Amino acid sequence: MLERFSLKNILENMTMGVILVDSDRNLIYMNQLVTEITGYEIEDVNTLEKGFQIIFPDPDKRKEIKNIFNVKLKDRGYYNAVFPIKTKYGKIKYLEFRINLLEDDYLLINLVNVSERIAQAKELKETKERLEMAVEAADIGIWDWNIKTGKFQYNEHGAEMLGFEKNELDGEFSTWKNLIYEEDKELIEQKLAEYFNGETDTFISEHRIKTKSGDIIWIRNIGRIVEVDQDGSPLRAIGVHINIDEYKKREKEIEFLSFHDELTGLYNRRYLENEIERLSESRKYPVSIIVGDLDKLKKVNDTFGHKAGDEYIVNSARILESVVRNEDIVARTGGDEFVILLPETDRSTAIKVCERIRRRFTDYNAHAPENFSKEFSISLGSCTAESSEEDLGICYNIADQRMYVNKEKNDRG
Known part of the structure; x- marks a missing residue:
């Protein structure tokens, strides 16, 4: 059955870029996906050295990476790294290079375009930095929820808002959920479902939560998904807790007085x-x-x-x-x-x-x-x-x- 498929046909249909380099460090094969990702044909990058020059135009940086590359190939037989490259048309893309040393000193290089993943990580970092700046100016706490693993982390101020030290919370989503006032849990489930189903742009909820001392306080909870998988399923969400207990008390007083x-x-x-x-x-x-x-x-x-x-x-x-x-x-x-x-x-x-x-x-x-x-x-x-x-x-x-x-x-x- 396998005889019906040529090696070239298999390589052209792989979901990652494939480059084959001979012992003289000439590029002897490059599948079409490499060209689609980088814009370069094999005639443009016919040697490994030329590839280094394209990826690392700065000579000092190029020399540093080449030294690391040669040492790791010699010691381990493989080299993995992520670098930004400028495509043939001037666009910056982040590529993951997976390089393996083969028999007769040949090299197999696989390329994976990880630009979207890097952009998401950068957005996450920037969002967290913005939130951390906001914490310094207001009475709010930051939470970070890894939806896939169930990990739920507070920053120090978020934990203090509930009367805890940061290390007293075990970092599980279930722990946070158990702190929610029983009568408000159904509301939270509904708000999360509406957000995950795309009915709202942002998860927003005002609900009560138990502190370490057993007191009940009102918080305003605002969050957004910042990372999804290839299928669009949510992986990570971050957000803030704002203590609105005094506001709720005043609101209740105003409502009482109005009636x-x-x-x-x-x-x-x-x-x-x-x-x-x-x-x-x-x-x-x-x-x-x-x-x-x-x-x-x-x-x-x-x-x-x-x-x-x-x-x-x-x-x-x-x-x-x-x-x-x-x-x-x-x-x-x-x-x-x-x-x-x-x-x-x-x-x-x-x-x-x-x-x-x-x-x-x-x-x-x-x-x-x-x-x-x-x-x-x-x-x-x-x-x-x-x-x-x-x-x-x-x-x-x-x-x-x-x-x-x-x-x-x-x-x-």
Whole structure:
């Protein structure tokens, strides 16, 4: 079978350049791939010496490499090295030379174009250098993930951010993954999958991570693939960790303040309106709404001062919270007005809740401090929407009207 294939045919179809040099160091064969890589024909480089001159135009460099080349060939019978060469058309390419000493002092030279690999390594080095410069100017840590081997390395600052010394982390991807807050692991998997599938240009995630002391901090994680194999599969990624814990705390405070009443900590009107809209499209019917308005708040302010009035409002908020379930919404919508949303609550239950509220106010009066108003009470009105066909906004207005009817009775009484 092998007789059908000539040696020349085999050499011309190899995936690396092949050069054969005789004992006088003349080039006696060069396959077409060498010409494709370098642009040179065998007539252009007919001797090994001429090849050295092309690759190393500087005489001193050429002499140094030739000495190393001759010593290694003599001692080992082979010589491997990577050098940049200028092609016939002036382009710089990095070639790996694999040279073996054959019988009768012949040389077999194989050439492999490694320009892309060198460029990737250079890009990786430059990217890491840029990141290291950024670390000096900001509170960030660098990570380097060898996706093929599973090695995951932090720089010193990255380890310190998590409370570790660099040598305390064993350098495994699984170690980093185990530090991620349990509830955020699914998010990380999703973000990585989206990035590896090409759905995003950069891997970006904000998630929580455990420190050495057991504390949980928020970090912003940004990374990119910097090395792939011949099939385009990712080999290496590098990125940064940024400590955003303080930012997240401030963000949470801002979010809390945007939906909560500053004095009582209850939800505010904005949040209440969002919840009414959400419940109107839910299946949590019947939905009951209770509107409450504190009685004689102005009298309390005028008699005892606004500080006492604020205490009056805060104590009212605590009473309302104490009579409802966790899933119910209690909001302060004005100076002395409160609203309670009761999902999956019928009319009779809502009336019972109103009764409990009144009893709690009466009980509080019985044990109130001497300097506190004994007229601590609230006027209430309620309405129930039995199904989503009934408008919760109208239900709210009806509860509000009923509250004012009751308030007039209380004022007369």
